[in-house]
Amino acid sequence: MEIAKAIRESDDKRLKTKYNNAIYVIQRALALYSIEEVAFSFNGGKDSTVLLHLLRAGYFLHKEEESCCNGASENFPIRTIYFESSSAFPEINTFTYDTAAIYDLQLDIIRLDFKSGLESLLKSKPVKAIFLGVRIGDPTAVGQEQFSPSSPGWPPFMRVNPILDWSYRDVWAFILTCKVHYCSLYDQGYTSIGSIYDTVPNGLLCISSSSSSEEKFKPAYLLSDGRLERAGRVKKISPSVCVRVPADGVLDAVDSHKNSTLTASAIAVGDEILFGTTEDQLGPSLGRKLHSIGWSVSQNIVVRNEVDSVAEEVERQKSSNDMVFIYGGVGPLHSDVTLSGVAKAFGVRLAPDEEFEEHLRHHIGDQCIGDRNEMAQLPEGITELLHHEKLPVPLIKCQNTIILTATNVTELDQEWECLIELARSSGLLTLMEPYVSKQLSTTLPDVEVAQPLSNLCLEFPDLYIGCYRKSRQEPLIVSLKGKDQARIEFAMEALCKKFHSGAFFEIM
Ligand SMILES: Cc1cc2nc3c(=O)[nH]c(=O)nc-3n(C[C@H](O)[C@H](O)[C@H](O)COP(=O)(O)O)c2cc1C
Ligand SMILES: Nc1ncnc2c1ncn2[C@@H]1O[C@H](COP(=O)(O)OP(=O)(O)OP(=O)(O)O)[C@@H](O)[C@H]1O
Ligand SMILES: [Mg+2]
Incomplete structure (x- = not known):
């Protein structure tokens, strides 16, 4: 069989494994x-x-195993269904028909929508399983396995997805290695083909030419970043993220959220922190950083290195906060369960991410990148990689959860700096009026301060008013925090007026 032979003779190890x-x-x-x-x-x-070509090779092998006869004389008897639509590209139609003729496919043309077409197919034919070319990264692949029953509400059949774990690069490696024909649109810069109404050539393959008004495109197999294969699909603009930072990037020119609050929580993953073996320094630092961009921090939680503990906490925090930051437990060790926990919290699985694998390969070299690099598995369908030139490996964002990889405050400072720059350039985070705070110290006993301070809280509900002391012997410190400097000063005056003069003094 020519396909099996081409793969056998190829020295692409990865392709052989996928095949x-x-x-x-x-x-x-x-x-x-x-x-x-x-x-x-x-x-x-x-x-x-x-x-198609994998099925031809697989069927050939199946026939060979089933009987002693030579599979080569068989044609391809698997029923082939094509949902023909008037919105398909004519090149796609022609290629489908031509291919069916070349390989003697038993082509059933269905001119109904997918669901009704499948219903009538299943009524008239004994079909129980359908092979599909769905791959991870396709919007419809979320939650699917290689064998996935059809969804509720769809007629009952098994979806069989033999190339589910193939990447864009794998697809082209196969096509070029086996030298099989493909639709001509892929040579004109189309990288993923939907209908004539929603598909254009991929702009990333455009060859700009000043001499000619006509745009030219490189072939699809030259797209270097397979994650962008759908860049030629006409996009809906996501309203979830808005750029709110001014062009000059100055932080004090803030947005309409000036008086509203965005909240974040921080989750530290680590038995060692919980058991006191090591101290969490990132949580407090993150708290200060969030306050500096006007976000309030609802919680800083420590959880164990267990998938379920991480998943439960992420699930809780992601629904009650605008953003969740999680750190610790990221890497290849047995205790590195953070990504699995995040995936579980969002109800998706971990899937290989080619782009992330490429970054890891650059960063840590080939020695730990096998056919299946566990570290390159990311929550499927919800992951966005946050790139910045100062980051050796991009940060991972799963919807409203950002996974930080910092292990100390210096590394966190750098990751934070990159996040803020991304906030300025792409609206990753909304930057708001920063919190400001003042602190007052007093040697008065707590019992004397308690009631007037409670009254102050009622008078200034827009401020965080808190108290702490460094030790029982040292003075009490009252902290006032808010976004309006004048309000804080007003509250300080009001507090001082409640006591004899000199009872409170400001700590600089
Ligand atoms: C043979 C076949 C089976 C499908 N089975 C399902 C299914 O079980 N559940 C589902 O939600 N969609 C199913 N679909 C629809 C696809 O997930 C997807 O909506 C379709 O490929 C259209 O993609 P598009 O909207 O990008 O054109 C099926 C499609 C085909 C062709
Ligand atoms: N009109 C259709 N008729 C039959 N099968 C279809 C049709 N549309 C989609 N499919 C099935 O769904 C799979 C996934 O579609 P998808 O568009 O992602 O892939 P593709 O069309 O093979 O390649 P590309 O991503 O370049 O468009 C196809 O490989 C095919 O098995
Ligand atoms: Mg397609």
Whole structure:
């Protein structure tokens, strides 16, 4: 079989592994279901083109194993379904039909929407499992496994996804290594093809030419960052993130949130912190940093290095805060469970992330990057990598949860600096009027201060008014915090008026 031969002769180890895994899934499916019970969903796209050739190779092997006869004489009997639509690119249509003719595919053309089409297919044919070219990173792949029953509300069948764990690069490595034909649109800069209404060539492949008004594009396989394969899909603008920082980037020119509050919480992951073996310095530092951008901090929690403890806390915090910062427990050790916990909190699984793997490869070298690099597994479908030139490896953001990798205050300072720059350039965090604080000291006994201070809290509900002492012998310190300097000074005066003069003095 020409596909198996091309892979055998290739020295791309990664491709061989991906190929073998996909063939294994196909063979398991062909062992579980009869040929009449399976179907192949083919639409002429690059992923389904890869799948076609994997199915041909897998079916060939299956036939060889099943009988002593030579599989080579067989045609390809797996029912192939194509949902034809008037909004498909003509090139896609032509390629689908031409390919069906070349490989003698048993093509069923369905001119209904997916759901109704599948309902009528299942009524008339004994189909129980359908092969799809879905890959991790596709919006529809979230939560899917290699074998995933159809979703509730859909007709019942098994979705079989042999290339679920393939990356964009793997797809092109296969197509180029096996020298199989693919739809011509991919040579014109299209990298992921939807309908004529929502797909344009990928701008990242544009070759700018000043002499000609016509834009030219490089072929799809030259896209270096596979995560951007959908950049040619017409995008909806996400309203969730707004850039609120002025062009000059000056922090005091703040936004409409001036008088509102955004809250964050910090979660430290580590048995050692909990048991007192080591001290958490990041939590307090993070608290100060958040106050400096006007955010209030609702909690700083320490949890154990257990997936469930992390997951429960993240789940709680993410729904009651605007942003959650989590640190500790990130890396390849047995105790590094933070990413698994975050994934569980969001109800997704960990999946290999090619771009992150590439960063790790640059940062820590090849020696620990195997076929499956555990450290490069990130929560699927919800992860955004936060890039900054000063960060050796990007930070990870899962919806409103940011995973910090700092292990000490100096590293945190650097990560924070990058986050603030990202806030300025892309609205990652809303920067608000910073908190300011004043502190007063008194030697008066607590009992004497208690009632007037309670009254002050009622008079100034917009301020945080707190008390602490460094020791029982030392003076009591009253701290006033808020966003309005004048209000704080007003409150200080009001407090002093409640006592004899000189009872309180300001600590600078
Ligand atoms: C054979 C087949 C089976 C599908 N099964 C499901 C399913 O079980 N659940 C689901 O939500 N969508 C299912 N879909 C729809 C896809 O997830 C997705 O919506 C579709 O590929 C359209 O993607 P688009 O909106 O990017 O064009 C199926 C599609 C096909 C072709
Ligand atoms: N109109 C369709 N008819 C049949 N199968 C389809 C259709 N649309 C999608 N599919 C199935 O869903 C899979 C995922 O679609 P998707 O668009 O992500 O991949 P692709 O079309 O193969 O490649 P590309 O990402 O370049 O568009 C396809 O590989 C195919 O199995
Ligand atoms: Mg497509």
